[in-house]
Amino acid sequence: MKRIDQVKGTFDQNKEKRRTAPSASTVKRLPRYHRYLARLLSEGTLRISSTALAERMHVTASQIRQDLAVFGDFGQQGYGYNVRYLHHKISRILGLTAGHRVVFIGMGDAARALLSSPVFVRGDLQAAAVFGGDAVGEMPAYSLADMERELPAIGATIAVVSLSAEAAQACLPTLAACGIRGVLNYTHTHLTPPDETMKIQNVYLDEPCLLLSYQVGASEENED
Amino acid sequence: MKRIDQVKGTFDQNKEKRRTAPSASTVKRLPRYHRYLARLLSEGTLRISSTALAERMHVTASQIRQDLAVFGDFGQQGYGYNVRYLHHKISRILGLTAGHRVVFIGMGDAARALLSSPVFVRGDLQAAAVFGGDAVGEMPAYSLADMERELPAIGATIAVVSLSAEAAQACLPTLAACGIRGVLNYTHTHLTPPDETMKIQNVYLDEPCLLLSYQVGASEENED
DNA sequence: TAGATTGTTAATCGATTAACAATC
DNA sequence: TAGATTGTTAATCGATTAACAATC
Numbered sequence: 001m002k003r004i005d006q007v008k009g010t011f012d013q014n015k016e017k018r019r020t021a022p023s024a025s026t027v028k029r030l031p032r033y034h035r036y037l038a039r040l041l042s043e044g045t046l047r048i049s050s051t052a053l054a055e056r057m058h059v060t061a062s063q064i065r066q067d068l069a070v071f072g073d074f075g076q077q078g079y080g081y082n083v084r085y086l087h088h089k090i091s092r093i094l095g096l097t098a099g100h101r102v103v104f105i106g107m108g109d110a111a112r113a114l115l116s117s118p119v120f121v122r123g124d125l126q127a128a129a130v131f132g133g134d135a136v137g138e139m140p141a142y143s144l145a146d147m148e149r150e151l152p153a154i155g156a157t158i159a160v161v162s163l164s165a166e167a168a169q170a171c172l173p174t175l176a177a178c179g180i181r182g183v184l185n186y187t188h189t190h191l192t193p194p195d196e197t198m199k200i201q202n203v204y205l206d207e208p209c210l211l212l213s214y215q216v217g218a219s220e221e222n223e224d
Numbered sequence: 225m226k227r228i229d230q231v232k233g234t235f236d237q238n239k240e241k242r243r244t245a246p247s248a249s250t251v252k253r254l255p256r257y258h259r260y261l262a263r264l265l266s267e268g269t270l271r272i273s274s275t276a277l278a279e280r281m282h283v284t285a286s287q288i289r290q291d292l293a294v295f296g297d298f299g300q301q302g303y304g305y306n307v308r309y310l311h312h313k314i315s316r317i318l319g320l321t322a323g324h325r326v327v328f329i330g331m332g333d334a335a336r337a338l339l340s341s342p343v344f345v346r347g348d349l350q351a352a353a354v355f356g357g358d359a360v361g362e363m364p365a366y367s368l369a370d371m372e373r374e375l376p377a378i379g380a381t382i383a384v385v386s387l388s389a390e391a392a393q394a395c396l397p398t399l400a401a402c403g404i405r406g407v408l409n410y411t412h413t414h415l416t417p418p419d420e421t422m423k424i425q426n427v428y429l430d431e432p433c434l435l436l437s438y439q440v441g442a443s444e445e446n447e448d
Numbered sequence: 449t450a451g452a453t454t455g456t457t458a459a460t461c462g463a464t465t466a467a468c469a470a471t472c
Numbered sequence: 473t474a475g476a477t478t479g480t481t482a483a484t485c486g487a488t489t490a491a492c493a494a495t496c
Contacts (some may be wrong), residue, residue, distance in 0.1 A: 023486080023487075025486090025487065025488090026487095027435065027438060028435065030434070030435075030438065031428065031430070031431045031434040031435065034434070035428070049452085049453060049454090050453075050454075051453080060488075060489060060490090061453095061489095062488070062489050062490065062491095063487095063488065063489075065453090065454065065455065065456085066455085066456085066487090066488080066489090068455090069454085069455050069456075073454085073455070075453075075454050075455080076453080076454070076495090076496060077452075077453050077454040077455080077494070077495045077496045078451070078452045078453050078454075078495070078496045079452080079453070079454085079496065080452085080453065080454080081454090093438065093441075094434050094437055094438050094441075095437035095438055095440060095441035095442075096434075096437060098437075098441060100437055100440070108337065108340075109333045109334070109336040109337035109340065110333070110334070110337035110429075112333040112337075113332065113333035113334035113336075113337055113410070113429055114429055114430060114433060116332075116333065117412060117428075117429045117430035117433075118412055118430055119430040119433055119434060120430075125433065125437065157440055158433075158436060158437065158440060160433075181440045182436040182437065182439060182440040183436075184432060184433055184436055186337070188341060188342055199436060199439040199440055201432040201433070201435060201436045201439075203432050204255065204259070204341075205334075205337055205338055205341045206255070206338060206341035206342055206343040206344075207255045208408060208425040208427050209338060209341075209343055209349065209382075209384075209408055209425070210254070210255040210258070210318050210320075210343060211251065211252065211254075211255065211425060212382060212406040212407075212408055212423060212425045213318055213319035213320065213322075213324055213349065213382065213406065214251060214254065214317065214318050214319055215406060215423040215425075216319060216324070216381055216382060216405045216406040216423055217317075217318075217319035217322060218319075247462080247463075249462090249463065249464090250463095273476085273477060273478090274477075274478075275477080284464075284465060284466090285465095285477095286464070286465050286466065286467095287463095287464065287465075289477090289478065289479065289480085290463090290464080290465090290479085290480085292479090293478085293479050293480075297478085297479070299477075299478050299479080300471090300472060300477080300478070301470070301471045301472045301476075301477050301478040301479080302471070302472045302475070302476045302477050302478075303472065303476080303477070303478085304476085304477065304478080305478090
């Protein structure tokens with residue numbers, strides 16, 4: 001739906017400001033904000049200024065204000081940010097209030113590790129079923145062959161894939177056809193989306209380990 | 225050791241150029257280069273130009289040449305890069321030829337997943353022992369209490385920690401005392417290094433999942 | 449009201465890209 | 473030699489930081 005905002009721009013009824021699209025750098029910081037706010041919440045902190053939060057997070061207050069302002073006016077001059085409100089807003093932005101259901105295609109160690117991470121432990125995302133892997137917790141487990149029959153009814157939007165690289169790439173069109181819109185890929189191999197609407201996060205679990213190895217080596221080389 | 229390079233700068237015997245320190249952005253791309261080069265190697269490709277590699281990696285040739293030139297003159301004008309040589313060089317930069325031995329403090333799902341990632345499967349890093357967790361593969365397993373006694377002789381430089389957050393932070397000084405210089409932290413909680421020489425990589429396994437959730441939601445909002 | 453702190457605009461800094469001389 | 477392609481310098485672009493007027 002397009003609207004002509006030029007007409008009476010000054011008295012625009014629409015409350016939403018036209019904002020610049022969030023940059024990739026800003027988006028990548030959202031999980032971190034979410035984490036710190038969850039922490040503050042559990043400590044019972046009700047409000048926080050950008051300066052105080054910046055100090056805790058070891059970033060600049062400027063960056064925090066810029067980042068948040070891209071998504072909305074979440075603070076209040078002279079007061080700061082309401083922790084509960086801001087946490088809720090960021091949860092919403094991250095899609096954690098949308099009730100996403102997640103299915104596991106294969107059940108490798110990485111998938112199991114993810115299941116015990118905060119996002120699933122807190123129920124921000126809902127683990128719904130396993131296909132082609134051992135049952136975990138209360139999730140029903142099906143064979144890969146049952147995917148086309150069972151998956152649509154589950155209403156899942158996100159799939160966590162830990163199969164072989166070939167099997168993973170091969171199952172993407174079926175996943176798309178069954179309503180999956182995002183894929184978390186733990187196969188150590190780049191997956192290509194079968195259509196433009198599907199989002200894929202390729203995870204290379206060993207990257208932090210390689211960077212650590214680099215750092216351990218690099219610190220030795222400081223001669224002067 | 226400091227040297228005065230001003231004297232006879234033109235005929236400097238020293239082969240190593242004085243280069244600018246690699247930026248964090250460049251360093252973070254090294255694992256990706258390493259991955260693509262390993263792939264090319266396994267395909268039997270002997271040489272590649274920055275342009276050809278750029279096309280495969282969906283980056284600019286300029287960036288590749290800039291990134292690599294920070295670490296050395298690895299290419300040759302009119303030829304490109306020797307794949308085997310470049311792969312070896314990057315392996316070296318990443319510390320994968322230093323024979324790092326890795327111990328596992330706790331053995332959670334994330335640690336197990338890491339053990340089946342390329343870096344360990346290929347033996348670029350060597351899994352040496354487990355403390356406070358189930359034995360895996362051929363690694364000997366010890367209790368946490370045995371750490372001070374057994375760890376020094378193992379000669380490990382890197383530790384992968386998957387304990388509770390408190391236990392993890394508490395064991396860092398002991399690890400440092402036993403020769404550990406880098407820690408990969410899978411506890412979902414920020415760990416602080418006990419001294420300036422220890423490097424820590426805090427891994428938040430659910431971050432890619434949160435970003436995926438964001439992307440799945442954000443794509444819905446494109447109204448016009 | 450006065451003090452505090454935001455959202456935003458302007459200034460700085462760093463990273464990416466383009467261009468090209470050096471050279472294999 | 474001629475063609476190809478690097479390493480590097482200069483130009484562009486984007487992200488971070490600083491400053492401050494708006495305002496609670």
